[in-house]
Amino acid sequence: MLKGQDIVVLLALAGRPPVTMRETAARIAFDPAGVTRSLRRLTEAGLYSRERDAVLLPQAEEFLVHGLRYVFPARMAGESRGLATAWAAPPLDGEFGETASLPPVWMHPEGTVRGIALEPLHEIVPAAALADARTWRLLALVDAFRVGDARVRGVARGHLHDELRRG
Structure with a gap:
């Protein structure tokens, strides 16, 4: 498993x-x-x-x-400060315009974004994202599949395809 x-x-x-x-x-x-x-x-x-x-x-x-x-359903918590993910992080952050709702974030003391906490796939996710920008982009895209609606998932799919092959 x-x-x-x-x-x-x-x-x-x-x-x-x-x-x-x-x-x-x-x-x-x-x-x-x-x-x-x-x-x-x-x-x-x-x-x-x-x-x-x-x-x-x-x-x-x-x-x-x-x-x-x-396999890894999204679990949301309350408001928190953290690192942007899903549609609030690159490469999706400019795709959907401004929204009134708070963005999804991974709770982290170094985070600068106020949003709704999304439980990451694993506790190493915030550190992995901070350590490697490409991994952060891919993790954010994966979270878009976990928490996004059909429109977000559709846009994320194209970005994921490109990111995986870009290396």
């Missing part, structure tokens, strides 16, 4: 050249042993190939777009 940290590892590796476990762990502020365990689960799920040492992009994209919100 996949865990939230597995999705963070998947996004950190997707579309990028192979790197060591230690480099991957540093990229997302995680431990190398945790990365190894995540890769084992991702391989079993058919989202990562050990032979190619790469994320299987078509399978990963299909899972992220269509399955992730059912």
